[in-house]
Amino acid sequence: MDVQLEKLKFDSNGLIPAIVQDLKTREVLMMAWMNREALDRTIETGKTHFYSRSRGKQWLKGESSGHVQHVKSIRTDCDADVLLVQVEQVGAACHDGYYSCFYREHQPQGEWKIVGRKVFDPKEVYKGG
């Protein structure tokens, strides 16, 4: 039993937000939700697992694309209700083909501007899937 995990505060749905950061570039790659099982699996396997609220099930990041995230550290914040997971990203984090999911930036006027770098073509990676 991992007593450290007993201190974490999962919300009323049993979930905790997990921010994923690239260890090398220090880019924030994505945020997703973990339940206790996804966190256990992440620690066990060294690859990030999350809980999909829309699909109602656990998933391994990269299960269809191969773009897994190798976990290098797991931190928590002062309230113990958010996780920060530092990873080595294989491929890219975003299913839209960008390295980071945060690829759009707010502008003083106008529209969200694409500022992220595109790494792959989603049509190629997810074909047939």
Add this chain to the structure above:
Amino acid sequence: MDVQLEKLKFDSNGLIPAIVQDLKTREVLMMAWMNREALDRTIETGKTHFYSRSRGKQWLKGESSGHVQHVKSIRTDCDADVLLVQVEQVGAACHDGYYSCFYREHQPQGEWKIVGRKVFDPKEVYKGG
């Protein structure tokens, strides 16, 4: 009216998670929640504002400590349901005195280890408050 903000997906409580990252060091400093009003105020003033779920009201980050965050960019992710705010941090982000709120790291065995750097003594900064 800022049409960009119409595209954001606030949750059923009218909230969106906002990850705050230090622009210079690229450390992830904290995560807190914004409602639409807190986001509008953040954009207007150039200082981060959040919505406190426990206190049921908006707050300016640094209102008691003076440790405000000057906003340099606001990004959103592929699903438009999370924000990434890059800031210049005055003082430190964490009310426990650490530069980042994510100052504890999970260990293979044992207990959460303090890995963050302490910047101030909370007893001094919040005295009388």
